[in-house]
Amino acid sequence: MNTRTPQAVLSALTLLALTGCTGAPTSQPDASETTKSEHGGIAGAAQVAEPQLHLVAIDAAGKASMLDLLNGTKAQLDPVQPPINVTSDGRYVFAANPHGVEIIDSGVWTWDHVDHFHYYRAEPAALGTVAGEGAATVATGLLSTAGTTGMFFPSSGSAVLVDNSALSEGTISETLRLEVAPHAGLIAPLGDGAVVTEADANGKAARLRAIDAGGKELTAAECPAAAGTITTRAALVIGCADGAVIATSDGAAPALDHVPYPAGAAAPATAFDARKGRPTVAGIGKDAGVWLLNTREREWDWIPTATPVLAAATVDDDAGHVVVVGTDGTVQVYEESTKERIATTTPLMPKTLASPELTGKVELTVDGGRAYVSAPAEGVVFEIDFADGARIARTLELPTQPVHLVETGR
16 A cells, blocks of 8 residues: 555654643744634544645646545645645645635644644635735745734735634635735734835835734834745744844734844855744755754754755754755755765656756655655656655655645644
8 A cells, every 4th residue: 555654653643642732832823712622623624643644736737636645545626726836834725826826725734732733634625815916925824723824915015914713714814914015025924913024225125024913013123135934833034135034922022033144154045944843944045055044042054065956944853854955856865963965866857857947846845754855847756765865765646747746734
């Protein structure tokens, strides 16, 4: 049988036996205030014993499908408009096109209670569209049934927050829509409000404003060439040309702290990725190397890589695995503490690398036991066991070409 048993399952089952539940991270509402039923469950969803990990693939025409990584079941999803980019918070799939963001509920998710997790499964569904002009930048939080999701539309300058609790009930509800100067910006959830970019006189994102739920500015910070964001258990991260701003909130007073790059730093990171929620994230720029940002210690580190980087993500496990996809099509594994390359694959995607359009679509996603790397031109996804010499555990095919790929159930 074509199955996968994640390494985290055994420990997760043990943790499910715990009876105490701690508060949610500082960048998210407290779980006791946001759920109508126990710990992220909703009506019609079944709580299950292990994470329901799935891959969702969307092709260039907008056809979408799912693959259950546990039992190999494949399913077609409702199509979307041809997307420019696709994002996920581990449950919802946000497909951005030039005139809006279409939302798919994959029907699988994890409720992160910090010291333990709850896992749910329901039917997938198409939820509708959030309107806006220009392919939106989407910023997500940690909890799919609480808090908000941010969508920034660059052509119209619309900064939107969508209520996740309403999404979990099948409804799109905007809690905030700000109209600002059009620019390539972002709005990222923080506490009950958000952090939103502000453009300079040249129309470039240069300043960050922390706002409350009604859009009132609470504090601000400079952030030249603001780009890239990720939410960890410790904080919200937004990349700047001279470092990053780490944003936290205790529910009333947000703080925007600047963490500069070390002296003589290489090119700045313009995107961040990590195993969901983990505090150390990979910052991806243009050089042959990866930035590591520890959002708890507020420290940068640099790992030189064998090749320039197409994609990178930190697993942030005890072994400190960092997974990198090189421009030569190899998947490389590094050790965070020693910065040594400990494993690599042979080149995996010659057809994709021969297509400039598809090379930029190579996606990497990591969980506690595996990394998944898309090869759009080859029409497959490689499942990599990063802890076992970068072994290719499976070569997966979905019903639709993985031009866009996300992992849900996390």
